[in-house]
Every structure is written in C-alpha cells, then in structure tokens.
Amino acid sequence: MAENVKSGKEILDDFFNGIETIVHVDADIAKMLKRLYQEDKLTDTNVKNELQQLRDGDKD
Amino acid sequence: MAIKTKINSITIKGIRGAKDSLELPLKGKSIVLYGDNGTGKSSISDALEWFYTNRVYHLSSNSEIDLKDALRNSGLGKDDISEVNVSFVKESDIDCSKTLFYKRDNLTTDFSNSSDDFKKYLELSKEENLLLRYQYLTDFIDNTKSDKLKYLSDIIGFLEVTKKKDVLKKSYNSIKTEIKNQNFEAQTNIQKGTLIEKLGAAISQEENLFEKINEKIKPLKTGIEVEKFEDIDKVLAHLKNETNNKLNKELAFLEKANTVLDTIKSEVEFIDSEYTNYFNEFELIANDVESIMQTFLGELLKAGDTVLAKKYHKTDNCPLCLQPKSIEELRAEIAIRLKEIEESSKKKASFDKAKQLVNSITIERIKRLETVLLDPLVEVDESKLIKKGFTDLKEKITEYQKASVERVTSGNKIPKAETLKLLTSDFEFQNAIGSRIKEIQEIFKKDNSAVLYSNISASKDAFLKIKLFEKQKEKLEKQRKSLEIIYNEFVKVQKEGLENFITSFSGKINEYYQYMNPDEPFQEIKIVTVGDEDELNGITIEYKYNGNWVSPPQKYFSESHLNCFGLSFFLASVNAFNNKNEFILLDDVISSFDSNHRKRFAELIFEKFSKYQIILLTHEADWFTNFVSPLAKKKGWLINEIKWTKEKGTHLEEEPRDLRVRIETNLADSKIENLGNPIRRYLEHSLKEIALNIEAKLSFQYNDSNEHRMPYELIMGIKSEIKKCSAELQAKFPVIDRIESSAILGNISSHDNPFNPKIGDLKAFWADILELEKIFICEQSDCKRPLVSLKNYDSVAKKIRCGGCGKTKYDWKK
Numbered sequence: 001m002a003e004n005v006k007s008g009k010e011i012l013d014d015f016f017n018g019i020e021t022i023v024h025v026d027a028d029i030a031k032m033l034k035r036l037y038q039e040d041k042l043t044d045t046n047v048k049n050e051l052q053q054l055r056d057g058d059k060d
Numbered sequence: 061m062a063i064k065t066k067i068n069s070i071t072i073k074g075i076r077g078a079k080d081s082l083e084l085p086l087k088g089k090s091i092v093l094y095g096d097n098g099t100g101k102s103s104i105s106d107a108l109e110w111f112y113t114n115r116v117y118h119l120s121s122n123s124e125i126d127l128k129d130a131l132r133n134s135g136l137g138k139d140d141i142s143e144v145n146v147s148f149v150k151e152s153d154i155d156c157s158k159t160l161f162y163k164r165d166n167l168t169t170d171f172s173n174s175s176d177d178f179k180k181y182l183e184l185s186k187e188e189n190l191l192l193r194y195q196y197l198t199d200f201i202d203n204t205k206s207d208k209l210k211y212l213s214d215i216i217g218f219l220e221v222t223k224k225k226d227v228l229k230k231s232y233n234s235i236k237t238e239i240k241n242q243n244f245e246a247q248t249n250i251q252k253g254t255l256i257e258k259l260g261a262a263i264s265q266e267e268n269l270f271e272k273i274n275e276k277i278k279p280l281k282t283g284i285e286v287e288k289f290e291d292i293d294k295v296l297a298h299l300k301n302e303t304n305n306k307l308n309k310e311l312a313f314l315e316k317a318n319t320v321l322d323t324i325k326s327e328v329e330f331i332d333s334e335y336t337n338y339f340n341e342f343e344l345i346a347n348d349v350e351s352i353m354q355t356f357l358g359e360l361l362k363a364g365d366t367v368l369a370k371k372y373h374k375t376d377n378c379p380l381c382l383q384p385k386s387i388e389e390l391r392a393e394i395a396i397r398l399k400e401i402e403e404s405s406k407k408k409a410s411f412d413k414a415k416q417l418v419n420s421i422t423i424e425r426i427k428r429l430e431t432v433l434l435d436p437l438v439e440v441d442e443s444k445l446i447k448k449g450f451t452d453l454k455e456k457i458t459e460y461q462k463a464s465v466e467r468v469t470s471g472n473k474i475p476k477a478e479t480l481k482l483l484t485s486d487f488e489f490q491n492a493i494g495s496r497i498k499e500i501q502e503i504f505k506k507d508n509s510a511v512l513y514s515n516i517s518a519s520k521d522a523f524l525k526i527k528l529f530e531k532q533k534e535k536l537e538k539q540r541k542s543l544e545i546i547y548n549e550f551v552k553v554q555k556e557g558l559e560n561f562i563t564s565f566s567g568k569i570n571e572y573y574q575y576m577n578p579d580e581p582f583q584e585i586k587i588v589t590v591g592d593e594d595e596l597n598g599i600t601i602e603y604k605y606n607g608n609w610v611s612p613p614q615k616y617f618s619e620s621h622l623n624c625f626g627l628s629f630f631l632a633s634v635n636a637f638n639n640k641n642e643f644i645l646l647d648d649v650i651s652s653f654d655s656n657h658r659k660r661f662a663e664l665i666f667e668k669f670s671k672y673q674i675i676l677l678t679h680e681a682d683w684f685t686n687f688v689s690p691l692a693k694k695k696g697w698l699i700n701e702i703k704w705t706k707e708k709g710t711h712l713e714e715e716p717r718d719l720r721v722r723i724e725t726n727l728a729d730s731k732i733e734n735l736g737n738p739i740r741r742y743l744e745h746s747l748k749e750i751a752l753n754i755e756a757k758l759s760f761q762y763n764d765s766n767e768h769r770m771p772y773e774l775i776m777g778i779k780s781e782i783k784k785c786s787a788e789l790q791a792k793f794p795v796i797d798r799i800e801s802s803a804i805l806g807n808i809s810s811h812d813n814p815f816n817p818k819i820g821d822l823k824a825f826w827a828d829i830l831e832l833e834k835i836f837i838c839e840q841s842d843c844k845r846p847l848v849s850l851k852n853y854d855s856v857a858k859k860i861r862c863g864g865c866g867k868t869k870y871d872w873k874k
Binding site for chain 2: 006008009011012014015019022023024025026029030033037042043044047048051054055
C-alpha cells in the first residue's frame with residue numbers, strides 16, 4: 001500500500017494533533033477538542049458541556 | 061521489525077470431517093492440498109476460521125445450525141475432545157490449542173494459551189484477511205453501496221473516524237439550535253423598549269446612557285457625575301435614601317414580571333410556529349408509524365437480499381413465506397422497500413430536530429417564568445394575581461414541553477397547535493401589573509427622585525441585559541463559526557484519507573485482476589466513493605468496458621469475472637491489511653475459472669505472493685496434477701492429498717516413503733490390523749511407477765479413472781509389456797506371479813474390505829512386493845537416479861537401465 005495511505009486512527013491522531021493550527025478557529029475550542037480526543041472522551045454531550053463552560057468562563 | 065507470523069504446523073482432531081488426528085507439518089512452507097469433493101478438506105479451513113474468529117461463516121450464517129455441535133466430528137463420543145492446534149515458526153510463545161469438549165452437558169471452548177501475547181496476537185489476527193473460500197468471493201460485490209463503505213471503513217478503522225465526525229456535527233448543530241432557542245432579537249427588542257420608555261431614547265453606547273442619566277439627575281444637583289456604572293449605583297443609592305424603599309422594590313419586581321411577560325408575548329408566534337412544525341412532523345410520522353417500524357425491518361430485508369444475492373435460495377419463491385415469486389422480482393421489491401426505509405430515516409431525523417427545538421425553547425421559557433415565581437415578592441398578598449397568572453402560563457408552556465417528549469410510536473396524539481397557543485387572555489393579568497406600575501409611578505410623580513430611581517434602575521438593567529445578550533450571541537456565533545470550520549476541515553481530511561486509501565487499494569485490485577485477465581475488455585477496475593461532499597454514503601465498483609465507464613460490475617461481468625474480482629479484492633486486502641500474519645488459506649477459490657484463468661491465478665500466487673505462506677486447497681484434479689503441483693514442486697512447496705475413509709474420516713495421503721516405514725514398523729510389532737489398505741496403496745504406487753517407467757500399455761481412461769487403476773490391471777499391463785520386450789525380465793515373472801496369485805491381493809483390492817490375514821502370509825506378501833521393487837530400482841548406494849526406466853534406454857546395447865550408475869540393466873527390445 002502506498003505511503004500516503006493512513007489508517008482511521010492515524011487520520012484522527014493527525015487531525016486532532018494539528019487542530020490548533022486550523023486558521024480562524026478559536027484556540028480554546030481547538031484545545032478542548034484535542035484534550036477530549038486524547039482522553040477518549042470526545043462525545044457530543046461532553047463537547048456541549050465544555051462549550052457551555054467556555055462561554056461561562058469567558059468574561060470578556 | 062516485528063516477526064511476521066507463519067505456521068509451523070496445524071493439527072486438527074475431531075473437527076468436522078477429521079475424526080483422527082490430521083496434521084499439516086508445514087514448517088513455514090506453503091502447501092497445495094488436493095482433496096476430492098466430500099473428502100472434508102474444508103475441515104482445515106473450518107478449523108482455522110474457528111480458531112481465529114470463533115465462528116465458521118458458512119455454518120454461523122444459518123441460525124438452524126448449532127456451530128459448536130456442527131464443528132464436532134459426528135463419530136465422536138461425549139468424552140472425546142475436539143482440538144485445533146496451531147504452532148508458529150519462531151513464535152512458540154503464541155502456540156496454542158483450542159479445544160471443544162463437553163462440560164456438564166454443554167459444549168465448551170478453551171484455549172491452552174492464556175498469555176497476553178497470545179490474546180494480543182488473536183485480536184490482531186481477527187482484523188486480518190487470512191482465509192478465502194469460494195462462497196465468499198462475491199460477498200463484497202453483492203453488498204449494497206452503503207454496506208461496501210461500511211465493510212471497508214470497518215477494516216481500515218474508518219468507523220471510528222465516522223463516529224468522531226458525527227460528534228463534531230452534533231456539537232455544531234447544538235450551537236445552532238442554542239442560538240435559535242435564545243431568540244436574542246426578541247429579548248433585545250424588549251429591553252430596547254424599556255430604554256425608550258424610561259430614558260426616551262434607544263441607547264446602544266455606554267457614553268449615551270451615562271449622558272442621558274446625567275441629563276435626568278442634573279436638576280437634583282446630586283453632585284454626582286456619571287462616567288461609569290459604579291457612578292449609576294452611587295446615584296441610585298443617593299435617590300434611594302430619599303424615597304419609598306418598599307415601593308421601589310415592588311416596582312422593580314413588577315417591571316421584571318412585565319418584561320418577562322412582554323418577551324413571551326412577543327414570542328407567541330415564534331413558539332407557535334416551531335410547535336406547528338413539530339406537530340406536522342409528529343403527525344406525518346405518527347400516521348405512518350409503520351414506516352418507522354420499517355426501519356427496524358431494514359436489517360431483515362438487507363439480510364434477505366444477501367440470501368438471494370448469494371444464491372443461498374435458488375427457487376422462485378419467497379424464502380420466508382414461500383409464496384411463488386421470481387427472485388429478480390423479489391429483489392426489486394426489497395430494493396424499493398429499502399429505499400422507502402431510507403426515506404423514513406430522513407423523515408425521522410427531521411422530526412427529531414423539530415422535537416428537540418420545541419423542547420429546548422419551552423424549557424428556556426419556563427426558566428424565565430420561574431425567575432419571577434421564585435422572587436420573594438410573588439408570595440405577598442398583593443401578588444396573588446401575578447402568581448396565578450405566571451403559574452397558569454407556566455402550566456400552558458409545560459403542556460408544550462410535555463408534547464415535546466411524547467414518543468411518536470406510543471400511539472398517543474399530541475395536542476394541536478391551536479389548543480396550546482398562548483392567547484391574549486393568558487396575558488390579561490398583565491393589565492393588573494401595568495395598573496399597579498402606573499399607581500406606583502403616580503405616587504412617585506409626587507416624588508421626582510422616586511421616579512428617577514425607578515427609571516434609572518430599570519434603564520441600567522435593560523442596558524446591561526442588552527449588552528449581555530450581545531455578548532452571549534457573540535460567544536455562540538464565535539463557537540458556531542469555529543465548529544463549522546473544524547467540521548468542514550474534518551470532512552475534507554476524512555474524504556482525502558478514504559480516497560487515498562481507495563485509490564491505492566483500487567490500484568492493487570486492478571493489478572491482480574489484469575494479471576489474471578490480460579487482453580480482456582475490462583480495464584481500470586476501481587472502487588469509488590459515492591455521496592455528497594460531507595456525507596459519504598457508499599462505495600461502488602466501476603471499470604472501463606470498450607472505452608466506457610460501467611457500474612455496477614455485474615452488468616457485463618460473467619460469474620468467472622465476478623469471482624476473479626472477488627479474488628483480486630481479497631488479495632489486495634491481504635496486501636493492505638495483513639500486518640502481522642504472513643500466511644493465507646485459499647479454499648477451492650478457482651472452481652468457476654476456465655483453465656486459462658486457473659493457470660494465471662496460480663502464476664499470480666507464485667509470482668506476487670511468494671513471500672506469503674499459502675495453504676491452497678483444491679478439488680480440481682487436472683489443475684492440481686498438471687499445473688499447480690509441478691510449479692509448487694519447483695518453488696519448494698509441500699504437496700499432498702486429502703482422503704476420507706469411514707474409519708479415519710478426513711486424513712492426509714501419506715508419502716510412499718512414510719507409508720513404507722509405517723507398514724514395516726507395524727509388521728515388526730505384529731500389529732497387522734488395518735494394514736491391508738496401506739499395503740495396497742503402497743503396491744499400487746510401486747506398480748504405477750514400474751508401469752510408467754517401462755511404458756506399459758493400459759486401456760485408455762479419462763483423468764481420475766486413469767489414476768484409480770487396480771493392482772491386478774497394472775500387473776497384467778506390466779507383464780504384457782515385459783513379455784513383448786524383455787526375455788531377461790521374463791525370468792523375474794515368478795515374483796510377479798506370486799503377487800498376482802496371492803489371496804491377500806484379492807482381499808486388499810477392495811478399498812474398504814476388512815480382512816484378517818495371518819501375520820506370516822502378510823510378511824511373505826510384503827517381501828514379494830519389496831523383491832519386485834528391487835528389480836526396478838537400482839540397489840547401488842551411489843546411484844543417484846535409481847529408477848529403471850525407458851527414459852534411460854541404451855539404444856546401442858538395447859537395454860533398459862537405471863538413470864544413475866547404469867549397473868542395473870536388462871535386455872529390452874523396442
């Protein structure tokens with residue numbers, strides 16, 4: 001198989017490792033998604049709660 | 061680099077056709093095994109499949125079959141243990157026996173190796189493509205487009221990618237819903253209305269607010285200049301001292317209640333329209349609950365279609381109800397029903413969205429009503445009407461909320477929108493609030509500072525609320541935008557990843573297919589993704605036929621071509637996904653191929669898969685004898701035959717050398733039971749070799765029949781040839797005659813005839829066979845090619861001789 005072929009896990013690892021470099025993406029959201037992925041806790045409920053916490057914590 | 065796994069030996073006992081121990085001592089080598097139909101060669105593939113996956117696909121797919129029971133050889137007793145033992149080259153730590161035995165009347169499975177290394181190895185192996193049978197060849201092609209995608213996605217771990225994509229999509233949608241639910245515009249407009257009422261201007265900047273307040277308090281000469289929010293508090297504290305504190309508190313409470321009511325009143329149409337949408341979706345599905353129930357039938361229909369597609373059911377009737385109907389018609393109907401189910405799933409998704417929105421909208425409004433109902437002032441006598449009005453409103457909105465959690469399949473109806481819609485009368489009690497506010501304001505009119513207090517306080521709150529809404533909306537919009545970018549980027553990466561894989565994988569499939577089918581009109585075979593940019597929903601197969609793209613492949617492919625594709629697909633999968641194991645088992649995979657394709661397949665295996673250990677099972681005698689065996693021999697493969705007898709079940713044909721050792725050991729130990737068949741087989745082998753080497757003329761027979769010559773027929777042929785050509789060899793006739801006239805020969809010539817000769821007779825007969833052999837095999841120890849054969853004919857001396865030293869020779873007239 002050619003070199004550029006990645007397994008599903010490699011695709012996910014690469015994506016979440018580089019998520020903070022995606023242009024115009026809020027750094028806190030990128031960091032939060034990366035953390036949840038790495039902790040194997042990336043579920044829609046967890047993301048929803050984390051987004052709420054980010055909104056609550058953002059006092060500006 | 062991790063060791064690639066090859067098999068050292070496989071031993072199966074009491075599994076399927078193999079009653080006694082059947083051992084394949086491979087030592088890491090490839091093997092081609094021939095077995096006639098019914099000899100049970102698939103016992104080996106069944107045993108290996110069960111060892112690795114705990115299932116045997118062709119047995120497990122039939123619910124009437126108890127797998128464990130079917131795996132056991134039918135001749136076993138309850139105390140017998142069925143066993144598959146696999147040992148590996150240079151990896152003895154993962155050698156293991158898997159056993160199947162009765163424990164308290166239940167068939168139980170056990171592994172002899174419980175180490176973590178073995179468990180890990182077994183897990184890895186489950187993901188790999190180790191075994192292919194004829195009946196699996198068209199599995200991939202026969203799958204629906206979405207199943208094809210699922211199949212490949214599962215193998216390469218894309219299922220996890222799809223799950224993560226769904227999480228990102230749901231998160232993005234939840235933010236969108238939250239923005240809609242908050243209805244920031246309506247909330248902001250109400251607060252703007254308050255600002256206009258209290259300060260006489262729609263204010264959006266802090267400076268303007270401070271300026272307006274300064275204007276209002278100027279006549280009071282408070283000495284306070286408002287430049288920041290803290291200054292407003294100072295002003296309010298100053299005014300509070302001079303006014304009726306109780307009335308101010310009541311006014312603040314009433315105005316809060318009024319604002320909540322105004323906001324909800326302004327949202328009556330919004331709530332009604334979202335509920336109407338939900339009601340319509342609910343009705344649509346509730347009136348067609350069957351279609352939702354149908355989604356549960358989807359799996360059954362898919363399974364039914366697979367049964368028909370794979371021709372497990374061949375008669376023209378429905379396999380379930382047995383009503384007459386052509387299989388094509390049945391499959392077309394199933395396709396329509398599956399399409400309908402797909403539509404139903406879409407309807408349900410739209411319904412779920414509407415339901416969720418009504419639920420969150422109502423919860424949010426109830427929360428707002430509760431901010432008033434929880435205020436201590438609502439409990440005072442003067443607030444009785446307000447409390448009742450708010451409680452009634454809360455109840456009405458709760459009815460909306462209850463309807464939003466009703467199960468659509470419950471059979472219950474949900475109320476029509478008009479019965480729930482909030483009416484003007486629901487807000488009538490607000491008039492009393494308005495009147496009381498006016499009363500207080502009238503009182504305050506007599507006290508300018510009280511009016512100012514009330515107006516400034518309300519304006520400050522309204523302004524801050526507007527700013528809060530703006531901030532909340534901004535935060536949500538910012539999150540929505542980020543998630544949208546992340547989701548789109550993810551979809552792009554997922555699609556690229558899958559396409560990279562598919563392009564590379566397609567290349568291999570095409571390479572193997574073209575290798576087996578050179579110069580045929582089917583070119584550039586590939587698998588391609590189907591679906592929108594962000595929603596892949598399937599995979600299909602395409603190829604160029606006479607310059608035009610064709611899909612699906614069944615259109616022009618013959619059965620043989622389809623099977624060839626299946627084989628190419630499997631081999632490409634082996635190439636792509638087998639990271640740990642370097643062996644594969646191919647069970648009768650070329651049955652539908654013509655001789656040319658069989659030849660090309662064998663060449664493909666020997667050329668492109670030479671690094672793999674291959675266990676090749678076949679019942680194609682010609683292909684085995686005339687093509688694969690010679691090629692396999694050159695490449696150092698093992699070659700053997702599988703046989704079946706009633707007493708031994710499935711077993712391997714022993715090499716003559718091994719057979720001779722066994723016969724002589726048993727004769728020496730006087731164990732003569734069941735020696736008849738081995739001696740017959742040995743004699744047949746010897747006679748065939750002699751007949752071949754002296755070119756004895758025997759009657760013409762086709763293929764297999766030629767191989768099944770009886771000893772008597774072979775002896776006649778050999779004697780006749782010798783009589784014609786060699787006076788010297790005629791002198792050796794006594795030994796041949798002794799064999800021919802032996803009573804033992806008559807008895808053992810019947811393949812399964814049990815007989816019990818005396819040990820002495822059997823030994824004498826065996827001695828004659830060896831003596832006969834000595835005539836035609838040179839006994840000189842340095843003779844490298846000891847067989848006496850016409851291939852070594854000395855045309856000058858007119859002698860037939862051995863091919864090595866030439867010392868064993870006889871007169872021979874050609």
